């Protein structure tokens with residue numbers, strides 16, 4: 001991919017993220033209100049109370065990609081790249097620099113151990129130390145800032161800092177738009193040079209980019225270009241939906257998944273429980289019978305253990321689920337090894353299975369007990385037995401072969417139960433009876 005193509009992709013990601021942020025900021029004003037009340041009395045210690053409208057968490061989460069140093073659209077990194085293009089007029093440069101400078105100031109000065117804090121200090125101490133994750137160094141800084149009524153005050157300053165950084169997002173966006181129009185033609189592959197990795201067609205529009213892992217699972221980084229035709233992109237989106245609706249994954253996604261495209265936290269509704277995230281690290285589980293859930297137990301390592309029993313509302317369809325996973329797997333091959341590798345005839349049976357559900361002589365293997373975590377991990381490798389693929393989606397482990405060959409797995413490995421679903425013709429069942437989707 002040329003530098004210009006890569007830059008255009010960064011621009012697209014930036015514009016999409018900025019438009020989500022704008023939607024929240026243009027929502028009802030009371031949703032973005034934050035309040036801090038200090039209570040002081042003769043007989044009790046001073047305490048503070050923080051309250052926030054419904055959009056405050058959404059705002060902070062949608063701002064995150066612009067602040068996270070590992071993100072491709074981190075504000076300072078994008079600004080540095082824009083400046084290097086030399087395409088922005090001096091007045092615009094001054095405007096953006098001023099927005100950056102203004103965003104560093106806190107509403108009122110706060111000093112810790114004689115050191116004046118910037119909005120960035122507060123953002124990272126609270127954001128990394130408590131809000132998004134629990135980084136030890138940030139946690140220590142946060143504790144140092146959190147004296148007396150200060151814990152809630154830091155929270156207020158954090159959200160206040162978010163408002164300042166959002167102003168920078170839109171200042172940089174204006175500069176980005178100014179540059180975008182002046183970029184040289186990208187020289188992307190013309191029609192005829194592209195072949196769709198699913199239908200092998202070359203006609204029509206190929207769209208700007210395709211997410212290998214559905215965006216709703218947070219697979220932002222794994223994108224392929226000029227590999228999927230618009231027809232397949234459209235037609236096969238039902239498979240992504242089938243995967244997201246697969247209830248064990250829906251439950252994990254409610255806890256670990258990113259916000260939806262509408263800027264809402266994902267939810268999972270099962271027959272007897274609802275799982276819903278209300279803040280970056282806050283999950284609410286509601287038992288519909290009204291029976292209280294057993295209290296969570298705190299383990300020695302600080303983690304929390306609790307048990308909920310959720311009954312799905314519908315049985316899973318292993319063929320639909322299998323097609324969704326094979327679609328991802330072919331995309332992974334294209335992403336890691338190039339579209340020519342994904343177009344290898346050895347994957348034609350997999351392609352037909354994705355497109356039509358035609359019997360595919362292999363197994364879908366799943367570990368029904370998930371150890372939940374917040375990550376999506378992928379692994380694939382061609383071998384004598386076929387191309388083996390393993391996906392770990394927030395702790396749910398799935399495996400398959402991209403070539404017609406049975407993945408023979410015992411029903412149990414080291415005490416862990418393993419489910420195998422045969423995806424081929426029924427008579428080829430190789431003695432594996434578990435094809436009805438029961439768990």
Ligand SMILES: [Zn+2]
Nearest residue numbers: 196199229232
């Ligand atoms: Zn296609």
